[in-house]
Amino acid sequence: MRGLIRYFRRNLSLLVGSSLLLLLVVFVVTGHFVVDVEDARALSVRPLQPPSWRYPFGTDRQGRDLLAVMVAGTPLTLRIGFIAGILGVAIGTVLAFAAAYYRGWADTIIRGIADIGLTVPGLLVLIIIAVGIRGGLSVNQMALVVASLAWLNPTRTIRAQVLSLRERGYVEIARMSGMSGPAIIFFELMPNLLPYLAATLVNAVSSAILASIGLEVLGLGPIDAPTLGMTLYWVNFNAAMINGWWWWWLAPTVIIVLVFLGLFFVTVGLDEYANPRLRKSA
Amino acid sequence: MRMIDIVRRCGVFAVIVLLAASLNFFLPKLSGQDPVRTKLLQQAALGGYVHQGIDDMVKLYEKRFGLDRPLWEQYFNYLGDVARLDFNYSIANYPRTVAEMITEAIPWTIGLLSMTTLLSFVIGTLLGALLAWPRAPRWMAWLMPPLWALHAIPFFLLGLILMYLLAFQVPLLPIFGGYSVGVQPALSLAFVLDVVRHATLPALSIILVSIGGWALGMRGMMVTTMGEDYVVFAEGKGLRSLTIFLRYCLRNAILPQITALALALGQILSGAVLVEVIFGYPGIGTLLFQAIRENDHFLIQGIVFTVIVALGLATLILDLVYPLLDPRITYQRS
């Protein structure tokens, strides 16, 4: 424990990032005791109330208590991000190991697909998919849609990392001493990659949340779920900015900013942990 | 560059074009029913003064993409249409064609995106280079934390915040649209200024977020480059600091940045779509938003295809220009 504290003092980014995320968790957990989450549905409370003691975050035009929306919506948005991120990194890791370890045609194909896929603007492909299966996308389906592209970036970066690890001496020794391919992957490469995989995962979660919010703001999200992105969709739909209902967009904006800042600083911190040489230059 | 490399890169571009077209064709079919057909039939059932046109469209659609046709025939019909840039009529805006509407919107997006990408790349890269340079002024180090923080925020969210601060609270800049209501588009100075004023907030929200990324990447590359032997030797040659900075450090460190730019274009565009929506900027993003609202499948498909191809083209150009910057990629001599 003391070692952990000492490490946090050196790795400020990790400390800041995890504190921000912890703050969000505390907000959601205490929120569930303070407010009735059912008030996140439309027509639950008086519409368009600015923040007050009764409604600390105000209420929206359709009669949702925005505090309840935030308490209910933050975990939903995070859930989409984590499902898509974990799926993306899992698929990406398998493909990257296959490509980098066995090389040859497997590598050519996997790398080709990842490279071409990354030049295509992901949001547009997701739009086509989402439009195709329209008519009530649930939160979990949303996560799967986002996951369908979330493996591209992890595949590319993990492959590069495995390739550089592969050239190191100890892998060579393991191979010469007759270890099998999968054994080398699990016993020699994996432990060295873990911190790097963690950084890639957090990064993938962040991209997935960004993509899901993008789809939601465009009106392709789960219409009746109170996610952060759907809240922004309603903000835009009702022109809350021009009408001066500042509290409506303020709450989701602040929370989304906290989510992204938290994830970003955790990624930076994990990068630093995975690659201590960066520390000097940072 | 060798001919074969040019051919290979053009081949990748062709694959992207084909991929974009196939995506448009096959993905909507995955759901089991044909959403285009459903929407067309709905629209035809609604009736109205454009009724005749929609009825004709339904007939034509059934003939070419009807369920009785084999899939491959539908597919080749579709590819043929795409090759002629014929994306059909806009279902919601009949009798306007999709191609027409895209042509109208695309200059706005290209203008906004090329300006913001160029500005943020140049400013961010220079800033990153200076941040790594030991002779840079001390105060520059204070720029890093805010740049990092901004970099983590989505474009459109910063757009919302800027909109509130600079257009709503302090009405410095217009809040909405590409030009003032009631103004006729014309090539006059007044109109151009009006357009620039309207584009300022959307542009600012893209630039402020992007700068941090370029600065971070460039700073890392500069730190690596400054440790290279040729920089040490350049110092030993008694070159001026400015020469070493520009021609030895920056010149080499910028190469990976350009590769990164080619990869980032897609992400930048994805983000810019939402910025357009938030600001009601009359580009491709807003058009796409309307098309999604109105379930206008032909328009959505047309936009997605056009944008993917345009980005593929931009990447191809960057790829072809890159060897001019890095002589090691030039194979002519050896």
Add this chain to the structure above:
Amino acid sequence: MSAVLSVEGLRVQFDHPLGAVHAVDDVSFTLDANERLGLAGESGSGKSTMALAILRMIRPPGRITGGRVTLDGTELSALDHEAMRRLRLAGIAMVPQGSMNSLNPVMRIRDQLADAFRDHGVALSAPELHARVAELLRTVGLRPDVADLYPHELSGGMKQRACIAIAICLRPKVIIADEPTSALDVVVQRQVMETLARVQRDLGCAIILVGHDMGLMAQFVDRLGVMYAGRLVEVAPIAEIITTPRHPYTQALISSLPSLAARGTMQGIPGLAPLLRDLPSGCAFHPRCPRAEDRCRSEKPAVRTLAPSHQAACHFA
């Protein structure tokens, strides 16, 4: 003969959280005009750091903490930044290590010579520059059309010749060559050394050759200095130091040379080079020295003059 370069009490220190490291510790020597001085030692002995320190090119966390370097009567530590910059290449030029990529990969050789001229205030028209570059390349044994090539189009030996061409372009008084032939194969090594020797003769400059290859040193230099753990432990004319080395470390170095040692008794130096961060007390060599006594463990030996041109830092020399 008059000294063109003199180094007195030069010290370089690297600041480190676990304590400062003295990479160069109180080193003094002189270099005569036209002389070829060798500096030998194991890696980590401070020889390359000293080469950089003479040019005042130590980067943080390292810094020069003491000593004077005088070139032709000018004291370098008194020069301002700009004057020191102008003195590099024009007064003292460096030839980088052969194993390194010391040429800018994105600039043609001609441009890498041109910017040296320009930044030293030598204004040349395009045809003049062309002629100067062609002549310099010919001097180092390269074809003039190499000027239009990029570094990746040259072989290792050609690159090193290009570096020599850059080093001599302003006719410096001193050239510091830091392992100029490392990583080159033996034949090319020889050619590069011959080129270096020839330009040194033609230019009439002095040269400091830094390296660890005693065989190469024996063939090339007039006088040899031996460095150990940041200190110069022995300096003498090359013939003298090979026949009668006085410092035990030098003796060990010489006897590790296969061609010069008695046949069949080739031997290495026992033990490992010390960590600069954690130097032994007294004489830094004592843990590996066959003659070490109590005195060596407590008392740092001073440099003593044993003969008019022979100095060594050993209690028993």
